[in-house]
Amino acid sequence: MSNQEDAPLPEGWEMRTSRSTGMTYFLNIYTKKSQWERPEAPADPGEVRCSHILVKHAESRRPSSWREETITRTKEEAMDLLKSYRKQIVTNESTFVDIATKYSDCSSAKRGGDLGMFGRGQMQQPFEEEAFKLKVGQLSKPIETESGYHIILRTM
Numbered sequence: 001m002s003n004q005e006d007a008p009l010p011e012g013w014e015m016r017t018s019r020s021t022g023m024t025y026f027l028n029i030y031t032k033k034s035q036w037e038r039p040e041a042p043a044d045p046g047e048v049r050c051s052h053i054l055v056k057h058a059e060s061r062r063p064s065s066w067r068e069e070t071i072t073r074t075k076e077e078a079m080d081l082l083k084s085y086r087k088q089i090v091t092n093e094s095t096f097v098d099i100a101t102k103y104s105d106c107s108s109a110k111r112g113g114d115l116g117m118f119g120r121g122q123m124q125q126p127f128e129e130e131a132f133k134l135k136v137g138q139l140s141k142p143i144e145t146e147s148g149y150h151i152i153l154r155t156m
């Protein structure tokens with residue numbers, strides 16, 4: 001039975017000792033907030049940085065992109081296409097940036113799919129929910145928003 005004190009801290013937390021009292025406290029390395037209680041869950045990053053690949057379809061909120069003036073593919077075709085891209089990436093046949101730059105139906109394609117840093121409340125809910133679940137370096141499964149189907153890579 002490993003002693004709770006020896007167990008590693010959840011991701012994003014560091015242990016500190018108070019200079020004034022000598023007491024141990026815990027620091028969220030992302031938000032710089034501290035707390036006395038030993039954390040049980042990974043620290044809320046507050047903000048994340050992600051890149052994504054978006055495949056739109058005829059029912060997308062805006063069925064148009066830098067690639068195609070009018071996007072007519074069906075939802076099923078879009079999902080199949082996105083899954084083929086994900087397979088190329090996970091088998092190292094292609095890089096994420098190469099696929100995003102060539103095929104993503106989001107204007108972020110020009111930046112290799114990079115969306116920059118964002119906090120909660122900035123992106124469509126299903127996208128945000130998945131993005132904040134990812135560990136840094138992790139590639140999501142396909143998710144759906146009103147824009148179409150995405151795979152998300154958390155980079156920070």
Ligand SMILES: O=C(N[C@H](Cc1nc2ccccc2[nH]1)C(=O)O)c1cc2ccccc2s1
Binds near residue numbers: 054115145
């Ligand atoms: O909403 C955008 N682009 C839309 C497609 C889209 N829909 C999204 C929904 C969630 C996250 C990213 C998304 N991108 C479009 O081009 O029709 C954004 C483009 C960019 C470019 C740079 C940084 C942030 C963003 S957000």
